[in-house]
Every structure is written in C-alpha cells, then in structure tokens.
Amino acid sequence: MSTAVDQSKRSLLRGKRSAVSFPVRPPWSQTEPQFIDLCSRCGDCLPNCETGILVKGDGGFPTVDFSRGECTFCQHCVSACKTGALSASITPPWQLKAQINPLCLTHQQVVCRSCADQCETRAIRFTPVSGEVAKPLITADLCTGCGACFDVCPTRAIQLTNTTSQGDSLHAGI
Template structure:
C-alpha cells in the first residue's frame, strides 16, 4: 500500500495523496502486470474496487471486502497472485475522532465487524473504548463505512511486503 498523488491534486498543486489499498491477493510486484482493463472493478459485488492511476485500489466508504474472489477470477493478467486470500495487507486503526473516545456512546464499528476483531473495554466515567485485535482483523473494511465520523483508518500489518 503506497500513497499516490491524484491527477486532480497534481494539477491543482495539492500535495494531498490517496493511499492505494490493494485488493486481496495483489502484491506491489504483481500490480505492475495490471493493464487497467477494469474487469475486477466490474465484477466486485460490493463495489469497493476502483481504479487509481489505472490500477485497482479499494475504497471501503460504501462496503467491505467479502473475499469472494470474483475480482481475481475476472482478471486476465497475473495480478492476483495469492489465490484464496482472506486477509488484506492492513488492519484497521481507530483514530482520535472516534465518538467513544470523545465521551459519546457508539459501537457501530464493533457491530459491523464480521471477525469480531473490535471490542470495547470499559473505562471509569465514560463510554467503553474501542480496542482492535490485529490478529483477528482481516482488513475487510466493514467497520470503516459505518463509522459516523470517519474515525477509522488503516495501517500496515507488521509483516513487511506481505499483501495477501
């Protein structure tokens, strides 16, 4: 996963970048084989794959990755090299803007997580605080789209270079 400057940002002189979030089974090395045909985009049942600079990237704002493999089966090139992958190269991280961290009761991320990787631990004098079990987190993004304040981001897994 790397930061990519958008064309619009470049033309407008902005340094804002979007992070490339690789689909399951794609590595940075295999990404070079992508021709930008968009078959993976068309086949994704949750519509989270889009093209960024003619290469696939994931956007969890409207859905999650179900690891169905439709994108890999649709791709005519050797881009999806780790077949049957059920984990992405990142895990979620709950930021400071989280409602629960700001004394507002909210657990929508926990409710959306299919792996039950987000738990809330009690604290004295306020709402429970979110805690992400990175070993259980698949990086599917289910929690990101449901967060009412967009406080959930992603961070690399500890194993460098593994984008499975």
C-alpha cells in the same frame, strides 16, 4: 507493452516511492511494484466485485474504496484477472488491519458502537473503564481488513493500515 505504457508505469512507481500513503489494491494483489508491472489496467476485476468496492484509481489501476462497502473475500476479482496481478496463491489476501484514531466519539465521552456492530469477526471489543465511556479496542489477529467498519463510523475515526514490513499507511476510501 508500449513504450508509452512503460513510461506511465515507471512514473507511477517513482511517485509512490516518494509518497507516504499508498492506494489499497484489490485483495490477493502482488507487491506494489509487481502489481504495477503485471496489471494491464483492463478493468475486468471492477464489475466482477460483488460489493462494488473496486474503482479505477491513479493511472487507471484498480484501487479499493471502502466508502462503497466491504470486501467479502468472494475472490471474483481474482478469477477475472488474467495477468497474474491478482493471485489466489497469495496468503493472506492482504495485510490490512483496522485502527481507530482519537476522532472516535468515545474520546469525547459519547457512546457509540457502530463499528463493532458491523464486525463479523468480533475484532472490536469495548472495555469498560470506571467513570468513562468504554472505548473500542481492536484485536489485530481477528481483523481481516474487510473494511466493514470504515464507512459506518460517523467521524471517520477508522483507518485501514498495511502491516507489511514497510509499514506503509493505507488510508482507505478517502
């Protein structure tokens, strides 16, 4: 690896340590420092993603853009990665969980179930409250972080948040 590339990777990590939000890496990624060290930025995972959600982010490293679609966990990105930056031995594939913020239309008493309609695992349920529009609740254990609910929300009320011990907030697709 060249000195120039080393310097570029060090700069990226320095920037990330002082930032509060991290880009969403592909599923089955190593921890962020390991990922930055191992990823050669070859871009081979991008065209192999069956839903086209992998894009080049800062420094040329792959990131996930959920405004383009959801992750189907097809694992084609992992198969394409020859450096070990992505590894099928990592379980679960990532720690992302969906969260819903007060921009949700139901907080303005507007009926909307667009997110739940997209959720295959039925992680989003609506509990009726007397005299109010039912609000969505996410069961974290059922959420795979697939991102299918992200782009259908008309008010961008859904965030995908990393639930690792660092608690880093991953704002996807924006």
